[in-house]
Amino acid sequence: MRTCDLADSSLISGAAYDEEARLLCLQFREAGCYFYFGVPRALFDALCAAPSPGTYFNAHIKDRFRFERDPRRRRFGPKARRG
Numbered sequence: 001m002r003t004c005d006l007a008d009s010s011l012i013s014g015a016a017y018d019e020e021a022r023l024l025c026l027q028f029r030e031a032g033c034y035f036y037f038g039v040p041r042a043l044f045d046a047l048c049a050a051p052s053p054g055t056y057f058n059a060h061i062k063d064r065f066r067f068e069r070d071p072r073r074r075r076f077g078p079k080a081r082r083g
Contacts, residue, residue, distance in 0.1 A: 004048035011054030017044040024065075026057070033070035036061060 002017045009029075016025040017039070024039040043060055050056035 002044065004044075006048070006053045009053040012057060015044065015047060015053075017041065024061070026061075031069075034067050035070065036065040036067045039065055 002019065004015050006012045006014055011029060012026050013029050014027040017023070018025075019041055022038050022040065024036040024044055025033060026036065027033050039061065047053055047056050047061070
């Protein structure tokens with residue numbers, strides 16, 4: 001598992017990448033953790049090196065890969081499911 005700290009990004013606080021599974025995990029500051037499937041390692045490396053990780057994400061990852069929200073994260077707010 002490879003990781004990078006994106007402390008200077010206003011959108012993403014950190015990223016982790018599993019090369020064998022080609023799985024990218026992004027920790028968004030406001031929205032929590034999302035998993036992106038089938039991501040090449042080169043995109044992870046470029047995201048970590050980008051001057052603006054948020055801009056890089058929007059241009060090269062967002063809407064290009066299947067993703068899921070971390071199922072362990074509970075939703076809050078008006079659309080939250082009530083138990």
